[in-house]
Amino acid sequence: MRITIFGGGAWGRALAFGFAQNNEAFIVSRRDLKGILNAANDTLKKNNSLEITQIDTKKSLDSEYFVIAITTSALREWFKTTPIPKNAKVLIASKGIEEGTGDFVSDIAKNFIDENNLCFLAGPSFAKEVSMALPCALAIHSYNPVLAQEFADLMPSFIKPYVKDDVRGGEIAGAYKNVIAIAGGICDGLVLGQNAKASLLSRGLVEMSRFGEFFGGKMQTFLGLSGAGDLFLSANSILSRNYRVGLGLAQNKAIDEILLELGEVAEGVKTAKAITQIARRKNIYAPIATEVQEIINGKSPKKSMNDLMKR
Incomplete structure (x- = not known):
């Protein structure tokens, strides 16, 4: 599958590495990732065939699945300025509560994406270890268990995903x-x-x-x-x-x-x-x-x- 990851921080790059094991993975970032990807060449390649490419926002919208790994404080503004289709299949890997409004991540996201098209990633996962393909287990919370399972099926073999329906509990815990x-x-x-x-x-x-x-x-x-x-x-x-x-x-x-x-x-x-x-x-x-x-x-x-x- 074709997956676009929004966010070029450590967690976004780690998720890109994971999803790229069995899929096409692309990163959209506001900062230049070229130097980062070259510097991390050994980590970001598997059998000399793994490719993670930085692309612009327009090209990113051609993907079947989207992963959002940007800071919660910037999430609302990001949704306002990024034309993600309302029926897009989205996995949000951001963790936090919006300062000022007190809104949870799902509250923000549901203003822009149908809640049945949203999943939320949770669980113990240091970006560094994910980028090293070390084993871990994660939870994918969603109002839509079928979509959550789709994202689970996209995960690499070193990540054990569990499909959960407690969106509110998962995001508060995170x-x-x-x-x-x-x-x-x-x-x-x-x-x-x-x-x-x-x-x-x-x-x-x-x-x-x-x-x-x-x-x-x-x-x-x-x-x-x-x-x-x-x-x-x-x-x-x-x-x-x-x-x-x-x-x-x-x-x-x-x-x-x-x-x-x-x-x-x-x-x-x-x-x-x-x-x-x-x-x-x-x-x-x-x-x-x-x-x-x-x-x-x-x-x-x-x-x-x-x-x-x-x-």
């Missing part, structure tokens, strides 16, 4: 885990120990589930790949951008300095603000996310830790 991953980095940066880390992640999973169930998400989603799986991965590895944000905050670095050093988007930073705004508005108890947001705003990480212990 967004919320980034915030808890920041907390995980703070915990390790402060050298609080493994007992503290286990307690933090356990309570983080409870907090994420409580938030998700408020919006109709299913508990089994938060206990599976989309929730616990992605959370445990993102909150425990230096490969996680959000985890590295937490490490920087533990060193009392300003968030602008951390993001400049990171050089990449860390969705958890904006998602923390969105979650705390929603939690206050809906009266949802979200203590860890609240403390993460306050630390981002300048509160001492040690003071936050003490406040969590005393609550």
Whole structure:
């Protein structure tokens, strides 16, 4: 099949690599990918036959399937300026909650694409490891199980896809885990120990589930790949951008300095603000996310830790 991936970041390139194992894969990016693709020549070729080509938006619309891997904060504007057919088959790999509106990814997408033509990718998956063809399992959430299975069938052999119907739960899990991953980095940066880390992640999973169930998400989603799986991965590895944000905050670095050093988007930073705004508005108890947001705003990480212990 012919698949167009929108987004030339690490995740977009990793997905292009995966889909290109058995399909024609094309990337559309606002930045020049030529140097990136040449530099990553060994990774992006399989048996000297794998080709991932950058094409312009007009040519991209000839594909049968579309994958969107761009930052959530830019998603609405991207849909407004990119003429994707309303009946296009779309898999969205973006994770986050829109700052300001508090809209989830599916809320944004449904303004432009019929919900029965939308799927949402979730689960534990570092771009670097996907690009190395290391095995992983992912969930494809959709209102349309037939379409979700179509995307599952396009996956390479090293990815085990599970078709799920909990769109809301899957997208909330994918967004919320980034915030808890920041907390995980703070915990390790402060050298609080493994007992503290286990307690933090356990309570983080409870907090994420409580938030998700408020919006109709299913508990089994938060206990599976989309929730616990992605959370445990993102909150425990230096490969996680959000985890590295937490490490920087533990060193009392300003968030602008951390993001400049990171050089990449860390969705958890904006998602923390969105979650705390929603939690206050809906009266949802979200203590860890609240403390993460306050630390981002300048509160001492040690003071936050003490406040969590005393609550």
